[in-house]
Amino acid sequence: MEKQNTCLEDGEPPDGGLVCGALESKPEKEENPVPRRTIRSASGAMIVPKRANVSGFFMSARTAEFRRRFFKDVSPIEWNDWRWQIRHSITTMGELERMLSLSDDERTALKGDGSAFPLAITPYYASLLDPDNPLQPLRRTVIPVTAEKVRNQGEHEDPLGEEADSPVPGVVHRYPDRVLFLVTDFCSTYCRYCTRSRMVGRQTHRNMKADSWNKAIEYIESNPSIRDVLVSGGDPLTLSDERLEWLLSRLHRIPHVEVVRIGTKAPVVLPQRITPALCRMLRKYHPLWMSIHFTHPQELTEEVERACENLANAGIPLQSQTVLLAGINDNVDTMRRLVHGLVKMRVRPYYLYQCDPIIGSGHFRTSVAKGLEITRGLRGYTSGFAIPMYVIDCPGGGGKVPLTPEYAMGRDGDDILLKNYEGNIYRYFDGKTENREHLSCKGSL
Numbered sequence: 001m002e003k004q005n006t007c008l009e010d011g012e013p014p015d016g017g018l019v020c021g022a023l024e025s026k027p028e029k030e031e032n033p034v035p036r037r038t039i040r041s042a043s044g045a046m047i048v049p050k051r052a053n054v055s056g057f058f059m060s061a062r063t064a065e066f067r068r069r070f071f072k073d074v075s076p077i078e079w080n081d082w083r084w085q086i087r088h089s090i091t092t093m094g095e096l097e098r099m100l101s102l103s104d105d106e107r108t109a110l111k112g113d114g115s116a117f118p119l120a121i122t123p124y125y126a127s128l129l130d131p132d133n134p135l136q137p138l139r140r141t142v143i144p145v146t147a148e149k150v151r152n153q154g155e156h157e158d159p160l161g162e163e164a165d166s167p168v169p170g171v172v173h174r175y176p177d178r179v180l181f182l183v184t185d186f187c188s189t190y191c192r193y194c195t196r197s198r199m200v201g202r203q204t205h206r207n208m209k210a211d212s213w214n215k216a217i218e219y220i221e222s223n224p225s226i227r228d229v230l231v232s233g234g235d236p237l238t239l240s241d242e243r244l245e246w247l248l249s250r251l252h253r254i255p256h257v258e259v260v261r262i263g264t265k266a267p268v269v270l271p272q273r274i275t276p277a278l279c280r281m282l283r284k285y286h287p288l289w290m291s292i293h294f295t296h297p298q299e300l301t302e303e304v305e306r307a308c309e310n311l312a313n314a315g316i317p318l319q320s321q322t323v324l325l326a327g328i329n330d331n332v333d334t335m336r337r338l339v340h341g342l343v344k345m346r347v348r349p350y351y352l353y354q355c356d357p358i359i360g361s362g363h364f365r366t367s368v369a370k371g372l373e374i375t376r377g378l379r380g381y382t383s384g385f386a387i388p389m390y391v392i393d394c395p396g397g398g399g400k401v402p403l404t405p406e407y408a409m410g411r412d413g414d415d416i417l418l419k420n421y422e423g424n425i426y427r428y429f430d431g432k433t434e435n436r437e438h439l440s441c442k443g444s445l
């Protein structure tokens with residue numbers, strides 16, 4: 001497909017701040033407003049609609065109740081403004097204590113010396129957390145515990161060796177035909193098991209300035225072997241539309257770049273970010289793919305469904321990336337519910353990652369045998385395209401290696417022995433065919 005010409009200028013990206021630019025701008029005008037009305041039952045009691053359409057974005061009844069309880073002075077329009085969500089991310093123990101009953105372990109971790117990975121949770125994602133259960137899967141992924149301050153064997157700040165494969169700041173060039181382009185070190189919500197916890201959310205780390213972006217793009221332009229660019233961070237969808245479009249337009253103009261991918265968790269923790277304006281902008285830069293970080297079926301809310309629907313309707317192929325986490329999603333039933341929910345949202349499960357050995361991740365990591373058990377439990381019991389590829393990203397920069405259960409059981413003479421999902425053994429002839437009897441045309445019918 002011939003690339004369209006763009007008229008965005010070279011040089012510096014638009015003003016507005018690298019992270020969630022133009023934060024003070026007004027929310028988008030509602031394109032198809034729904035008249036407000038009060039619905040009452042026969043007894044006169046008010047009925048809360050399952051979904052409320054505010055500023056062009058759906059708000060579930062659960063989310064609306066959370067907003068009224070903890071953000072009673074915040075209008076629905078403000079709540080559904082993704083910039084408001086980022087500005088009001090929960091970053092302190094005091095804010096958490098308003099909404100949750102913290103365990104002693106959580107409280108101890110939050111009172112630490114500040115050396116641990118920073119805390120940030122959007123108000124929307126906070127509405128999904130169980131206020132009374134510290135073992136709730138979603139809660140465990142975003143609230144620190146003391147175990148993350150324990151360094152275990154094999155753990156490193158940069159376990160994947162990304163720094164060693166970085167020819168210029170912000171670019172990781174590990175595979176011959178593709179690069180990782182880290183455009184920001186900011187996320188709206190920080191996962192406690194983040195592979196790049198060494199760099200994201202830390203004031204001491206270099207921020208991705210405009211000159212870094214230009215040097216990264218110059219590097220991509222000067223390497224004709226690069227056909228695929230994964231734009232990640234941090235989370236690139238925390239950038240303003242204007243700055244994100246500047247990046248996409250520059251990459252789109254490079255003749256040898258065939259496809260651009262965006263890696264993000266924003267549709268899950270900040271679904272308000274997927275605005276009509278964003279979707280209109282993104283669809284100008286096809287072929288454009290999006291990899292979304294999903295963790296658990298509890299994330300598959302009505303708001304997230306709507307966000308994925310808008311992206312898919314803009315022609316963007318969606319795929320999921322999930323990290324296998326102990327006590328969170330490490331069983332077949334949870335993973336099956338997750339992948340089934342994803343395909344209903346037009347998101348294809350892509351990767352199931354073994355948790356990377358960052359410092360303090362020991363309480364999250366499962367055995368490799370557990371990952372193989374889950375893969376085996378999905379095969380045959382769900383659609384093949386709904387089964388993610390289980391991979392380990394090799395420590396030290398070896399790249400992703402897929403792992404599968406033993407289905408090929410070896411040979412018996414000219415036969416390959418195969419085990420199916422039920423454990424039954426089947427034979428497949430894999431020998432020479434020169435001396436086999438030829439079937440006549442009539443006999444082959």
